[in-house]
Amino acid sequence: MSIEFFRAVFSATFWLTIFLALVFFRKREAAGAIFLAWIMVISSFWTGGILLGLIAKTSSMYEVSLSLTIFGKSFIPILFLAFVFDYCGMKRLLSKKVFLPLGIFPLIIIIFSFHPAWNDLLWTVQPANSDVFAFSSTRGIMFSLHLFYSYSILLTGIIILFRSLKVSVTYFTRHTLIYLLAFIFPVICTLLHNTGMGVFKYIDISTIGISVAVLIIFFGIYNVREYNIIPAAYKTILETIPEAVLVTNSQERVILANPNFRNLFVQPNIKISGKHVFEIFPELTKALPQKKQTDYSFEFRYNGEAYLISIRYLRKEENIIVGTTYIFQKTGF
Numbered sequence: 544m545s546i547e548f549f550r551a552v553f554s555a556t557f558w559l560t561i562f563l564a565l566v567f568f569r570k571r572e573a574a575g576a577i578f579l580a581w582i583m584v585i586s587s588f589w590t591g592g593i594l595l596g597l598i599a600k601t602s603s604m605y606e607v608s609l610s611l612t613i614f615g616k617s618f619i620p621i622l623f624l625a626f627v628f629d630y631c632g633m634k635r636l637l638s639k640k641v642f643l644p645l646g647i648f649p650l651i652i653i654i655f656s657f658h659p660a661w662n663d664l665l666w667t668v669q670p671a672n673s674d675v676f677a678f679s680s681t682r683g684i685m686f687s688l689h690l691f692y693s694y695s696i697l698l699t700g701i702i703i704l705f706r707s708l709k710v711s712v713t714y715f716t717r718h719t720l721i722y723l724l725a726f727i728f729p730v731i732c733t734l735l736h737n738t739g740m741g742v743f744k745y746i747d748i749s750t751i752g753i754s755v756a757v758l759i760i761f762f763g764i765y766n767v768r769e770y771n772i773i774p775a776a777y778k779t780i781l782e783t784i785p786e787a788v789l790v791t792n793s794q795e796r797v798i799l800a801n802p803n804f805r806n807l808f809v810q811p812n813i814k815i816s817g818k819h820v821f822e823i824f825p826e827l828t829k830a831l832p833q834k835k836q837t838d839y840s841f842e843f844r845y846n847g848e849a850y851l852i853s854i855r856y857l858r859k860e861e862n863i864i865v866g867t868t869y870i871f872q873k874t875g876f
Contacts (some may be wrong), residue, residue, distance in 0.1 A: 546597060546676070549746060553594050559754050560587040563761065570765050578626035579757055582619055589615025590750040596678070597746075602668045605678040609666055610656040612747065617649035617689070619753070620696040627700040630722070631707045632798075635816055645696070652689045665689070676745040690737070701726070718764050725759035728752040787871035790857075793864060795820045804871065808845070820869070842874065849874045 560583045567580035592611025599605040621642060628636045655661040664685040671679040707719050732752030735743040781788055787804035791797055797815050808823065809815055821828050830841060831854075840853045850871045857866035 550594065550597050552751070553590055553597065556751050556754050557587055557590040557594060559758075560584075560590060560750070563754065563757050566761065567757075567765070573765055574632075575626045575630035576765060578622050578629055579760065582622045582626065582753070583757060585615050585618050585622065586750050586753050587615075588612075589619070593747060593750065597676075599678060602678060605668055605680075606659075606662065606666075609668075609680060610653075610662070613656040613665070613689075614653055615750070616693065617652050618646075620693040620700075621645050621649065624696050624700045627703050631703055633703075635814075648689075648692055652685065655685060671745055673742075673745055679745050697730075721763040722760060725756040725763070728755045728759075789820070789823075789869040789871070791820050791867045791869070793866060795867065797823070798866070807871070807873075820867075843871075 564580050564583035564587070567576045567583065571577040571580065589612050592608045592613075592615065594608075595611060596605055596608035599608055624645070625637060625642065628634065652665070655665055664683045666680040666682055666686055668678055668680050673679070701723070704719055704722055729749055729752035733747075733749045736747040736749060781799075781801040784801070785803065787807050788799075788801040789797065789804050790799040797818050797820065800809070800815060805815075815823060824843075824845065826843070826845070830843060830852075838853070838855050840851055843850050843852045851874050853870040853872070855868040855870065856864045857868060858864055
């Protein structure tokens with residue numbers, strides 16, 4: 544394979560990332576789409592850095608190309624984690640308190656990469672022992688730490704996706720499987736480069752894997768109209784029905800409460816996500832059965848008012864309960 548071949552491949556990848564960024568910006572109302580758009584934007588810098596390295600005539604020009612690739616490598620894992628939070632409905636974690644600390648180390652790495660006196664801690668540029676490539680680099684201690692940090696964030700995101708797969712209903716289980724399949728490609732491409740396998744020792748094809756992954760996600764998920772309609776329909780129903788609704792996971796910890804529930808049972812500015820249902824209603828400890836079996840209803844008094852509580856178990860399969868829906872209807876005073 545010649546240098547012209549790689550230039551052509553990465554030129555095509557660069558324009559593909561720009562195109563996919565525009566596509567996902569247009570679909571930004573769908574869960575996770577805005578973060579996939581930003582992943583593509585950052586990936587274009589990474590791909591541009593690789594292209595610059597392929598045409599570099601001097602070692603200083605090659606170092607600039609490495610700095611551009613570091614910019615992409617540093618922020619894509621964080622954007623991936625943000626995408627996972629958004630897709631899995633964990634919007635409370637999409638906050639500055641979570642992501643500003645996560646961005647400190649990548650920012651330090653980027654500063655090191657562009658500072659001539661410090662980038663030796665990241666890499667050392669040397670002539671490549673290759674007939675195709677002019678330069679290569681050896682990694683320093685900071686680059687190794689950077690890889691460990693990035694893979695830790697990526698692994699965290701993948702674990703959350705697996706947890707989402709366990710509790711999702713069938714329709715969204717298919718989506719999660721597509722995501723997991725898609726992200727195999729960038730992992731394989733990154734491993735080929737990081738293990739120094741053959742020609743991939745000199746060329747990082749991770750951005751090709753990322754572009755393939757996003758293409759799979761687009762055609763498997765975002766190009767299906769129902770994906771955008773169903774979450775919006777669920778949200779509209781929950782927000783407009785007159786009953787108060789509380790949803791808990793299999794450990795009876797709150798994952799969702801509609802506005803009517805908050806108006807009746809939760810004080811303003813009090814967060815209940817993650818709390819056990821018994822922390823909100825200690826009286827329910829005597830009313831709920833020890834073993835979950837069939838759906839049922841019972842009367843319940845709270846602050847002097849009477850409610851009919853309907854219990855509906857959420858099942859992944861016939862015998863596997865993954866959560867509980869509590870529906871509160873006021874019956875009198």
